[in-house]
Amino acid sequence: MSGSAEPSLSDMLRESAHDFLSGSHAPSRLRGWIGRPRPVERSLWKDIAALGWTAVMLPEELGGSGLGLREACALSEVMGERLFAEPFTACCVLPSVLLAAAEPRAENGSAELAEWLVNGTRLLALAWQEQVAEIEPAALPACRVEEGVLSGRKQFVIGCESDSVLLVSASLDGQPAVFAVAADAAGVHIERFASGIGAQAHVTFDSAPLLFAEPLHSGAKASEVILQALAAGRVSLAAELAGKATGCLRQTVEYVTERQQFARPIGSFQTVQHRCVDMHIEYLLATAAWRHALSCYEQNPLVAATQAAISAAKSRCAEAAVMIGKQAVQLHGAMGFAEEVDIGMYLRSALADSAWLGSPLAHRRRFATLGAEQGEAQQLDPDPAHRSASSDPRDWSDEEFRARLRMFLEEHYPANLRQNDRRPFLRLRGDDLNGWLSLLNDHGWRAPAWPREFGGMGISFRKQLIYQQEMERAGVGRIIDNGETQLGPTLMKWGTPEQQAYYLPRILACDDVWCQGYSEPGAGSDLASLRTQAVREGDEFVVSGQKIWTTHATDGTHIFTLVRTGKFEKKQQGISFLLIDLNAPGVSIRPIANIAGEDEFCEVFFDSVRVPASNLVGELHQGWSVAKALLGHERIWLGSAAMASSALELAQRLVTNMDLGDDAGVLDRLGRLQADLHDYRLLYAQMCDHIAEAHGEPGPEASVLKVYISELLQRITEFNAEIAAEYGGVVGDVQIGDLHTDLHWPLMMARPVSIYAGANEVQRDILAKLVLKLPSPPRAG
Missing domain, CATH: 1.20.140.10 (Butyryl-CoA Dehydrogenase, subunit A, domain 3)
Incomplete structure (x- = not known):
């Protein structure tokens, strides 16, 4: 008996956060603060402390929930979506990393600081930044501690209220350290200013007394912990920005669906729809980026590959949230410019979060410096003694699968067919293509996505991605194999057992080479308007008509095509999916030269071509459903x-x-x-x-x-x-x-x-x- 997977702890936190914020936090309470630094709402802060959110990442021995960054990001994503304005990342995530790594000593105040964080009685705020556009903390901060007092200046501190506790990076005897300082202590001067829908501050320390005699961290440990705290904060902030993108996009889609103009919803206008789609794509990219950065952080937060992934995520999520906010204002029209709706607050908030902890430009530069492909330079074990005894690639680890495939490609792929600077987009064609595919088939490397029962490798999607990566790495020419990527999966779902038994092995062996016959003159993307006719005569269809833009038809032996077999009220009805031998009488092909000088496109003409009725795939007149499924597979391949x-x-x-x-x-x-x-x-x-x-x-x-x-x-x-x-x-x-x-x-x-x-x-x-x-x-x- 199968069922849906049990919800994860992160999923449950998301659900509870939505429930709490929908009932306890209305974005309308944020209005009226433009240009004024809005203070933290203490009653709300106490509420989230009672829920355990403030100490979600704090170890249990310090009174916290003992969870991790994954659970914190689940909360921050919902907070972004709901436009929750309290400084969760700044005053919960960053301090938790510092406290979790501290040695518990009365002299450094770690237990007392943790208690304040757990109960929400005092805000803890990390003060590390000393220069504008600073993205890496200084090896030795300019702020310094001498004779038990702190002097210097920190910038862009979030969560700096009158009774906050500042966790300040400073120099002590030529070494970095982190000290706790009360925001209301003598010698602490706070310059608060509005930022987004909250506030930031520049803080000057003029011989300010320390809250505890000893630092939380000192020496190399201090630098390392601050780097880790910033890494966690950036992932959490990226998740929050992605949440803002989600909330803003959702409200915009709802608005354009309901808003009428010219007696129709403005969401029915193609220009509006395309803008919304582009917003949706940006949101998807942002979500993929921060979730990857989170996974990297959980493996090792400080290695270069993780830092690169985090910078990529912070940059992507920031730009996505700002782009969606700007487009949302435009699509809301005059309403988007009014403070009485939420859209402007999403934009202001996204702009502030985009700049904090490093701007998109700074993080893109950091990403490029750290290396865009840090995570893909795997060191492979060449020793066959360390490999599985199984010959089934499904039993191999991902690392072993990569090593075996790489070795095979190095040994067998023809050097004269490798992509290089001269031929960066080299496509294999004709005998070169069929020879390589046949070699893959002979050695068991053909059709990685096909199930084993149909002759494929049946490997996981993870291994399929490795398969693509290694083909890329080896410079294998681009393969257009419509039989494997399109027709095969289609026959597995819609074909008869006889069609499967006959055609699938022939695809793998390259006995049949397939091209796709969909587009027609006057019916390119509008497949429902096709006119090629197939008339049933006994056990055959007689096909007449024309297809165009058929890729590599001159290299193919067969074509799978859409034909009209009946007329119905809806144009999508009356279309059937037919398999045709290109060597059949009445078929002719004309190559079309393209603007790159290639003849990869063709016209295919059918002049009363007789096709066995057994070549019909799926039900008569139901080819539209078959075609849609095939196009889905094609777009994955593309x-x-x-x-x-x-x-x-x-x-x-x-x-x-x-x-x-x-x-x-x-x-x-x-x-x-x-x-x-x-x-x-x-x-x-x-x-x-x-x-x-x-x-x-x-x-x-x-x-x-x-x-x-x-x-x-x-x-x-x-x-x-x-x-x-x-x-x-x-x-x-x-x-x-x-x-x-x-x-x-x-x-x-x-x-x-x-x-x-x-x-x-x-x-x-x-x-x-x-x-x-x-x-x-x-x-x-």
Whole structure:
């Protein structure tokens, strides 16, 4: 008996947080504070202390809940969504890391500080920043402790109330240390100012007395703990920003769905729908980024790979929340400019959180410095003695799977077919493609996503991602195999046992090479308008009509196609899914040269072609359902980051060879592209996991992948051509230093990626209707 998984502790915390904040915290209480520093609402702070939120990360021996950053982020995400304005990250997450790592001694006050945090009686606030735009704490702070008093200045401190306790980084005898100082002590001067929907402060210490005689931390430990606290705070803040993006987007979708203009909901206008879809994509990227950063933090918070992931998440979540806030104001019209609705507060809050603990620009630069691919340089164990005795890759660990595949590729993939600077988007075709796929099949490396019972590898989505990564790493040419990626999964769901038994082995052996016949002249993305006819005559269909933009039809032996078999009220009805042999009498193919000089597209003509009725897949007239499922699989395949990765590797070479390594503008643009690809890979992996949970059936959300990666690929290839100066206008090979490449070919080949398999505008329409549930445009006539 199967059932849904038990909810995690994080899920339960999210649910309880929503319940509490929906009943106890209305954003309306935040209005009227523009330009004035709003104080912490103490009664509300006491309430969340009673719930255990203030000490959620504090160890049980200090009176806390003994939970971790994952549970804290569950709370901060909901707080962002509900526009909760109290300083949870600043006054709970950051201090908890410092207290949890402190040696419990009466002289350093750790127990008393923990009690204040648990009970919510006094706010604890970390004061570490000394310079504007400071992202890494100073090795030796300028604030100093001499003869038991503190002098210096800290900036942008959150949670600095009159009775707060400040945890201050300072120098003591030439070593870093962390001391507790009462905010109301003599010699403490606080300059509070409005920030977002709360307040920050600059604090000057003029021989201020210490609250406890000894520091919480000193020496190298002090520096390490502050770094860890900032890491935790940035992940929590990223989750809160993603929550703000969620809440703002939800309110905007509700508003445009209800708001009428020109006698129709404004959410039915395509421009509005596409803006909402782009907001939704940014939210998805942000969520994937902070959840990945959280997982990295839980493994090791201070290694470079984790710090890079955290910077990527802070940057992405900040920009997503600000972008969604700005778009929300626009879509709300004049109402968005009024304080009596929440949208403006979402934007103000996002702007403040975006800047705190490091701006998006600073974190993108930090991400680029730490290395965009820190997490993928695995050291593999080459010793066969350490491997599993099983020949089934499902039994291997992920590390062993990667090592075995890498060794196979190094040994068997032809060197003359590797992608390189000259051929960054190399596509395998004809005999090269079929020879490589047959070799994979012979060695058991074919069809990683297919179940074992159908001849595939049957491996997990995690191993499938490793499979893609290693193919990329080895420079394997791009593979267009419609039989494996599209038709195979379709036959597994819709085909008869006889069709499965006949066609699936032939796909794996490359006996049949398939192309897709969907688009027609005048019916590109509008598949419901197709006109190719299939008339039933006995045990055959007679097919007449034309398909266009059929990729690699000249290399194929068969085509799976949509044909009209009947006329019904709805255009989507009366369409059937048919398998046709391209060598059948009456089939002719004409190649079409594209703007890159390739002949990969073709027209396919059917002149009374006779097709066995047994080649019908699914029910007669129900091909639309089959086609939609197939397109979902296609968009997952098109969502691969392989082409964008190759283009970005070329970008890095170009920056070096064009002597642009000191150009801050170019490096910032390159850093953004690196971060975009990094975050996209996380989203791709996350969505593949969701598909696995849904038993392999991609939903309409898969259109997000196709939209984002195609436009990212175009941005990268355009960047390459632009920074190459005059070389960017050359058609054909160029030599730039030791780099021999062709910039024009990938630039042109990137253009149709946002068109085929359904233009991105159509994909945005799908997402608006099926994911965001926005109202449909009125029918013409």
